[in-house]
């Protein structure tokens with residue numbers, strides 16, 4: 410049976426979107442099928458597979474599967490992408506709660522909710538200060554940890570482009586300190602309104618952009634008083650604007666793009 414999909418991206422962080430409201434899947438979506446669809450050479454290819462489902466508490470529900478097939482709680486760029494599909498304004502039920510999008514001058518804005526900082530909310534394997542953790546991996550030391558629906562470690566470095574993230578990212582992602590693994594962010598604060606960021610994503614690897622990584626990094630920099638409460642975060646794929654409101658809620662604004670539509674034969678992957 411053929412299954413329709415929409416290929417989308419947010420600053421190059423790319424997605425295959427399956428809308429099961431219009432077309433229920435022919436069978437259960439296993440980890441293996443999600444990983445096979447996401448595979449860059451033998452599948453359609455994407456950083457995350459996004460599945461839209463009916464919801465009785467929001468406009469629709471969104472499930473997120475990393476390229477390794479693992480289902481995760483949040484994906485900021487994908488939230489903007491499906492907001493675009495919905496015409497700009499949408500209430501989206503996710504594992505991290507209900508997120509609201511709206512069209513804005515900068516593309517699509519999404520209310521990402523409130524950050525969490527407690528060690529067991531990240532989660533970490535044991536108690537420690539999450540503003541400056543007393544840990545290090547070679548020259549990456551004293552990260553901040555933030556949960557923005559998913560777990561992030563944020564390292565502030567003099568030049569994020571000089572970090573061997575392809576080697577250090579997986580070491581940190583899989584460290585037992587992070588029972589749910591972790592997204593690894595290396596950031597350089599250029600001034601009080603601008604941050605440069607590169608991300609090794611849990612379950613994916615290096616991506617051109619990471620929305621939740623930009624949120625976590627901006628919040629960590631604000632907690633450390635390095636930047637103002639609204640900043641521009643420049644990732645390899647482009648720039649996101651992150652603000653942390655007096656209501657403690659995070660707003661992320663940036664572009665979302667539909668690349669193309671297609672279909673695949675379910676039996677080829679199931």
Ligand SMILES: N[C@H](CCC[C@H](N)C(=O)O)C(=O)O
Nearest residue numbers: 484485486559610611620621
């Ligand atoms: N790799 C992330 C999920 C996707 C995050 C990123 N694509 C974003 O835009 O937020 C995780 O395992 O938590």
